[in-house]
Amino acid sequence: MIHFFLKRFSHVFPAFIGVTLLTFSLIHLIPGDPVELRAGERGIDPARHAAMKAEMGLDKPLYVQYFRYIGGVLKGDLGKSFVTKKPILEEFFTLFPATLELSICAMIFAVLVGLPAGVIAGVKRGTVFDHTVMGASLTGYSMPIFWWGLLMILFFSVHLGWTPVSGRLSALFWIDTDTGFMLIDTLRSSEPGAFKSAVSHLILPSIVLGTIPLAVIARMTRSSMLEVLKEDYVRTAKAKGLSSWRVIMVHALRNAMIPVITVIGLQTGVLMAGAILTETIFAWPGVGKWILESINRRDYPAIQGGILIIATIIIFVNLGVDILYGIINPRIRYTS
Amino acid sequence: MKWRKFLSIAGFAALFCMLAVSVQAKTFVYCSEGSPEGFTPALYTSGTTFDATAKTIYDQLAMFERGGTKVLPGLATSWDVSADGKVYTFHLRKGVDFHTTKYFTPTRQFNADDVLFSFNRQFDKNHPYHKISGGSYEYFSGMSMGTLIKSIEKKDDYTVVFTLNKPESPFIANMAMAFASIHSAEYADNMMKAGTPEEFDQKPIGTGPFQFVSYQKDSAIRYKAFDKYWQGRAKIDKLVFSITPDASVRYAKLKAGECHLMPYPNPADIAAMKKDPNINLMEKEGLNVGYLAFNTKKVPFTKVKVRQALSMAINKQAIIDAVFQGAGKIAKNPIPPTIWSYNDKVKDYPYDIAKAKKLLAEAGYPNGFETDIWAMPVQRPYNPNARRMAEVIQEDWSKVGVKAKIISYEWGEYLKRSMNGEHSTVLLGWTGDNGDPDNFLAVLLGCDAVGSSNRAEWCYKPFDDLIMKAKQVSDIKERTKLYEKAQVIFKEQAPWVTIAHSIVFEPMSKKVVGYKIDPFGQHIFYGVDLK
Numbered sequence: 001m002i003h004f005f006l007k008r009f010s011h012v013f014p015a016f017i018g019v020t021l022l023t024f025s026l027i028h029l030i031p032g033d034p035v036e037l038r039a040g041e042r043g044i045d046p047a048r049h050a051a052m053k054a055e056m057g058l059d060k061p062l063y064v065q066y067f068r069y070i071g072g073v074l075k076g077d078l079g080k081s082f083v084t085k086k087p088i089l090e091e092f093f094t095l096f097p098a099t100l101e102l103s104i105c106a107m108i109f110a111v112l113v114g115l116p117a118g119v120i121a122g123v124k125r126g127t128v129f130d131h132t133v134m135g136a137s138l139t140g141y142s143m144p145i146f147w148w149g150l151l152m153i154l155f156f157s158v159h160l161g162w163t164p165v166s167g168r169l170s171a172l173f174w175i176d177t178d179t180g181f182m183l184i185d186t187l188r189s190s191e192p193g194a195f196k197s198a199v200s201h202l203i204l205p206s207i208v209l210g211t212i213p214l215a216v217i218a219r220m221t222r223s224s225m226l227e228v229l230k231e232d233y234v235r236t237a238k239a240k241g242l243s244s245w246r247v248i249m250v251h252a253l254r255n256a257m258i259p260v261i262t263v264i265g266l267q268t269g270v271l272m273a274g275a276i277l278t279e280t281i282f283a284w285p286g287v288g289k290w291i292l293e294s295i296n297r298r299d300y301p302a303i304q305g306g307i308l309i310i311a312t313i314i315i316f317v318n319l320g321v322d323i324l325y326g327i328i329n330p331r332i333r334y335t336s
Numbered sequence: 337m338k339w340r341k342f343l344s345i346a347g348f349a350a351l352f353c354m355l356a357v358s359v360q361a362k363t364f365v366y367c368s369e370g371s372p373e374g375f376t377p378a379l380y381t382s383g384t385t386f387d388a389t390a391k392t393i394y395d396q397l398a399m400f401e402r403g404g405t406k407v408l409p410g411l412a413t414s415w416d417v418s419a420d421g422k423v424y425t426f427h428l429r430k431g432v433d434f435h436t437t438k439y440f441t442p443t444r445q446f447n448a449d450d451v452l453f454s455f456n457r458q459f460d461k462n463h464p465y466h467k468i469s470g471g472s473y474e475y476f477s478g479m480s481m482g483t484l485i486k487s488i489e490k491k492d493d494y495t496v497v498f499t500l501n502k503p504e505s506p507f508i509a510n511m512a513m514a515f516a517s518i519h520s521a522e523y524a525d526n527m528m529k530a531g532t533p534e535e536f537d538q539k540p541i542g543t544g545p546f547q548f549v550s551y552q553k554d555s556a557i558r559y560k561a562f563d564k565y566w567q568g569r570a571k572i573d574k575l576v577f578s579i580t581p582d583a584s585v586r587y588a589k590l591k592a593g594e595c596h597l598m599p600y601p602n603p604a605d606i607a608a609m610k611k612d613p614n615i616n617l618m619e620k621e622g623l624n625v626g627y628l629a630f631n632t633k634k635v636p637f638t639k640v641k642v643r644q645a646l647s648m649a650i651n652k653q654a655i656i657d658a659v660f661q662g663a664g665k666i667a668k669n670p671i672p673p674t675i676w677s678y679n680d681k682v683k684d685y686p687y688d689i690a691k692a693k694k695l696l697a698e699a700g701y702p703n704g705f706e707t708d709i710w711a712m713p714v715q716r717p718y719n720p721n722a723r724r725m726a727e728v729i730q731e732d733w734s735k736v737g738v739k740a741k742i743i744s745y746e747w748g749e750y751l752k753r754s755m756n757g758e759h760s761t762v763l764l765g766w767t768g769d770n771g772d773p774d775n776f777l778a779v780l781l782g783c784d785a786v787g788s789s790n791r792a793e794w795c796y797k798p799f800d801d802l803i804m805k806a807k808q809v810s811d812i813k814e815r816t817k818l819y820e821k822a823q824v825i826f827k828e829q830a831p832w833v834t835i836a837h838s839i840v841f842e843p844m845s846k847k848v849v850g851y852k853i854d855p856f857g858q859h860i861f862y863g864v865d866l867k
Contacts, residue, residue: 032748038381041766042478042779043755043788052472083373085470094553150584158588165589168555171365171576177552283580285554293370293581298748 008322012315019311020073023304024066034058034082034298056082058300069304078305083297088305092287096309097180098168099279099286103271105202106210111264114214118221118260123248125226133222137215145274149208149281156204163204166283170197209278213267220263224256231255258328265321269314362866363574364848366859367586367595371554371579374469375540377514378458381474383857388557388577390514391860393435394542397426397451398512402863403852405623405675405771407509411446411518411543412496417810421503422486426451426511428494433564434520435547439539442522446543448490453521455488455498465524469537475515479769503808505815509770514858518543545570545862554579571850571865590615590843596866597844597851599859603661603720609843620853621674622840625667625776626718626765627832628709628729629792634760636705643830645695646761647685649736650729650833659725660836667834669823671776674855675768676812677819682827684834692736704737710754710762711744717857718765718838725763725835757793764791767857773819777803781831794831 035044035052044052053059057068072079078088114137121133157165164170168182175189183202186194228234229252237251238244275288283289287306294302372388373380380386390396399410409415412426432446457465458473459482476482484507486499500507510516520541527536540548543566546559557577561570578595580586586598587605591612601609609617630637630646637643652666668684671677696704711726712719719725726742733740740761745753754762766789769775779785782803783795799822806818826832842853849865 031746033752034748036748036752038474039478039751040381041751041764041789043751043785044478045788048477055470055472080470085374085379091553098555153585153588158591161592165592165594166580166585167578167594171556171578171594172363174549174558174574176550281582281585283555283578283582283585285552285579289554289581 004326005323008319012319015315016312019308019315020070020304021066023307023311024069027300027303028062030295030298032298034300037298038082056300073308078308079301081294081302082299083294083302088301091290091302092306092309094180095285095287095290098182098284099272099275099288101181101183102202102205102209102278102284102286103268103275105206106271106274107213107264107267109206109210110214110217110267113210114217115221115260118218119225119248119253119256121218122222122225122229122256130222133218137218140211140215141219143211145208145212145277146281148211149204149278152204152208153281164197164201166201166281168198168201168284169194170201173197205278205282205284208281209271209274212270212274213264216263216267216270217260221256221260224259225252228252228256254328258325261321261324261328265318268317272310272314361573362571363576364572364597364861364864364866365576365578365595366861367580367589367598368557368577368859369579369583369586369600370581372551372557374537375548375551376469376519376537377517378454378473378476379469379537381478386514387859389540390517391544391858391862392546392559392575393540393544393548394517394519395432395544396512396514396516396518397428398508400512400771400854400856402860403854405768405855407512407771410512411451412511415508421505421808421810422500424498424500424507425491426496426498428496429566430494432543432566434523434543435541435562437539437541437547437549439535440520440523440526440541442520442541444522446518446520447493448496449493449521450518451496452488452490453524454517454519455485457519458482458515459485459488464528465533465536468533473515475513475769479510479513479515481510481515503810505807505810506770506772506774509772509775513770546575567862570862572861575861587843590845593845595845596848597842597859599842601841601843603663606661606663606841609841614846615843616846616848618842618844618851618853619663619839620842620855621665621672622717622838622857623672623674623768623771623855624718624765624857625670625672625837626664626716626725626763626835627667627670628835629762629764629794629832630830631757631760631762631791631793632831633757633793636699636701637760639699640829641695641699642701644685645692645699645736646733646738647830647833648688648692648695649738650732650835651687652684652835653687654732655725655728656836658728659719659721660838661720663720663839663841664836665839667837668827670781670826670832670834671773671819671823672768672837675771675773675776677773677816677823679820679823681820682823684827685830689735696736696738701737704733704739706739706741707760708743709740710750710759711742712747712750712763713744714747716765717767717840718836719763720838722763754791755788757787757791759791762791769856771855773815774803774807777819777822777826778807781826792831794829796825796829796831799825799829 035049080087081091117133121130124130153165156163173191173194175185175191175194177185179185182198186198234252237247275286276292279286279289291306370384372385375389377386377390395411397410397412398407401408411429413429414427416425434442456463458476484500484504486501489497491497523541524536527533545562545565547562549558549560551557559575561573563569583600583602589595590598609615630643656664669682709726709729712722730740766780779789781790783800786793786795802818802822806815809815847866849867851864854860
């Protein structure tokens, strides 16, 4: 097991170096000068322009900038934002709880709906339910998030008035956000109704962000179930006279879960990408929206740092998934 | 016993009153378009930051009239200007309190030390706060204040003297701008002593109508009315900036009653907003101008007749209809009509293809020529769709034989290349900073601005002499005459085609009363009430 873990862990470093190199080069490939953008129509005199570039460290050759950046990263310093002049780590972790809270809720929604839907569709193959689930999941998977989000807002918030339009909490509640997790902070606050407001603000963004993972999970669970249900051990279990509930839940689902867990792991990346759009539509103050704004402002340290941290999280989530396989299915552990 | 009963009744009454007050607390929610970069306006340049700071938390020595461009006394009750126009003496207001918050309790009222601190931080490179929070004062340097100011001195606790290197009439208007906000020197000292000077820029203290309560990054900024505000307490009790970057979502929030006012609506939503019975759509001409600048250093735009001909070959009304969708007004002068000294007598070039052809022939181009039109890649208040505008102009010019190629770059690149004069003609515009004509005419068309904000690369001595003279005269009537003449010369020489002044729309809930659209595009909530 330790050998398996170490082997998996050794894959992390090349991925990490790849991410830093890719983000750094992509940012510098995008046209646009952060100094010019700040000066706007007014323009800036060449001396001041050069001075500002030097202040930002952009006057050095690209390879020097890269190694400086990597040097900082290894020391745990991701630099300071060009715009707010605050350390990137501080900026990121102020906003990260909002993204995490939303992602967890979206994933819970996706798993709670997608997994049973996939199982039932697999078991009841060819039925109306199966066709409905497959049709809906294909639609969900193909749905542009931005349009889907706006549609949900217009219907549920503006037309029906059931949910708030955007944000994390009603403007009427003035609570201290100590943990950054609104559900926890509102529970801890003494303001009546704040928790309910936080929950109601989470509903639509979670559904919108969870739609694509839900569709993928449902489809993957269904096809995985179909494969497993054909296996000999399932037939044996049935022949033993076990209840169909027990056959499906214990014998089939456990084995069918392996590819599903892989997909759930991979969906973490999809959630982060989806968060950029979802957070923008719902004015959700998370890292997705922050990175998007940083790209528009050519705030290089914020883009590099933000993507690096997110990539690191995704790498570790996938490492966790790899290790989880080994626990669920010992064959993987031994063959690798 | 009776006393006890009386006291208990009085106690209940007091409690009831307190509850009633708390229930009635008026919370105004403004769906702002973005997050502030910080809370010290001098460090930043965006209007979003100024909205959240300059007119909410802070005051300036001079102030713009609410909803206008007239300069009124602010934290200075009056000022004297020396005969040579180089020495400005400000007499400061007495009895002005700074905010008392959880993190700072002032021990003294506003005085000259605070003015010195606020300006020296930007002006003096050795000031202990100069380098704090990045130490970049783009507006201060952009307005050439660093080279303009010679010294700032405290004469007594309530008198401050600014000595300039040269006369500069717009100086007073500059003192009303966001970068000139007045901070508490006492608070700055405390923060420095505590070893947390950066906090000074994140947890603001000012003398303005609202005091800062909290900021949740990218989510909301909360303020409460400052009880001891020198102009009287604000009518609303709490002010919330609910940060909502997407215009469609802002509109949805306004419709759902989640905010009272939103800035920058989508032009496509304007018609629906006008029809909505729950929305009050205010509109006002913006303090801006959208223009097409000819590169007057490049052939054939070195010839005045070519510039005049191409000015005549553009159907501006078609642009207003197609690009602004009615939310604009044809511009004939380089300054908007809301600015004093606007010369209404100036006659714009008519849309006249025949005359344009004749002028081109006279200039030696009977069959036209090939050129380019640079179109901005971004939407700006003075130009909602530069690409579309360029297409209309391209079509118009083709009628006089001028074949134009439309070119666009990424915004930063666009600004840089156009500043270097790489273009033949370029679409751009300007939004005023301080309501002074100098802020348009000198900044955009003066000889000093060639190579930077003067995209026409136009340095014409008779024009430049007038605007340079106007800078040195403090009498507004005399300045008006000079600027009026300058506008006539500008029109004759045609370094730009002045295209449009946009109309600013501010949709708000019908509950909002007393709101005035700020000509500078800022959003000011002092004086606003909810019914």
